[in-house]
Amino acid sequence: MDAEITLTVDGTRHRFTVDTRTTVLDALRERLGVTSPKKGCDHGQCGACTVLLDGVRANSCLLLAVACGGSRVGTAEGLGTAEDPHPMQRSFVEHDALQCGYCTPGQVISAVGALDEWAAGTPSAATRRDGTPADPDDEIRERMSGNLCRCGAYANIVPAIREVSD
Numbered sequence: 001m002d003a004e005i006t007l008t009v010d011g012t013r014h015r016f017t018v019d020t021r022t023t024v025l026d027a028l029r030e031r032l033g034v035t036s037p038k039k040g041c042d043h044g045q046c047g048a049c050t051v052l053l054d055g056v057r058a059n060s061c062l063l064l065a066v067a068c069g070g071s072r073v074g075t076a077e078g079l080g081t082a083e084d085p086h087p088m089q090r091s092f093v094e095h096d097a098l099q100c101g102y103c104t105p106g107q108v109i110s111a112v113g114a115l116d117e118w119a120a121g122t123p124s125a126a127t128r129r130d131g132t133p134a135d136p137d138d139e140i141r142e143r144m145s146g147n148l149c150r151c152g153a154y155a156n157i158v159p160a161i162r163e164v165s166d
């Protein structure tokens with residue numbers, strides 16, 4: 001069964017018809033040509049498909065597009081351009097915070113969402129354990145724990161995010 005929905009992706013409004021079984025990830029990649037969200041596990045485990053759904057981090061592989069009609073979707077490619085990158089994109093480049101790069105768009109958009117949550121005072125597991133603020137790098141590791149990097153570039157990802165958080 002098909003349904004007509006509207007999604008505003010990186011500021012551009014799209015009205016289109018999708019099969020009701022289509023995920024937001026597949027709608028973005030296959031219907032709208034927005035390919036920065038990647039399909040890693042397709043099961044909510046790796047974070048490669050992370051987007052900001054109405055400003056909140058979400059695994060787009062777990063969301064049905066029909067359930068998200070009318071929402072705003074933010075992706076890494078909407079953050080900045082090669083000529084004018086977002087500070088998080090610039091920091092990832094300057095810290096060499098990637099190897100193969102497959103997980104990087106998800107890492108970057110997740111990091112932007114994580115810092116927004118942190119700034120808003122939303123507690124993480126790191127802060128909740130003993131009731132006091134965690135070491136900032138531990139805070140970042142905890143808040144980014146949903147984004148996996150099979151190359152193991154975490155040693156550079158954490159400082160890249162830390163620089164933008166300071």
Ligand code: FES
Pocket residue numbers: 038039040041042043044045046047048049050059060061062
């Ligand atoms: Fe969505 Fe892995 S592809 S979490």
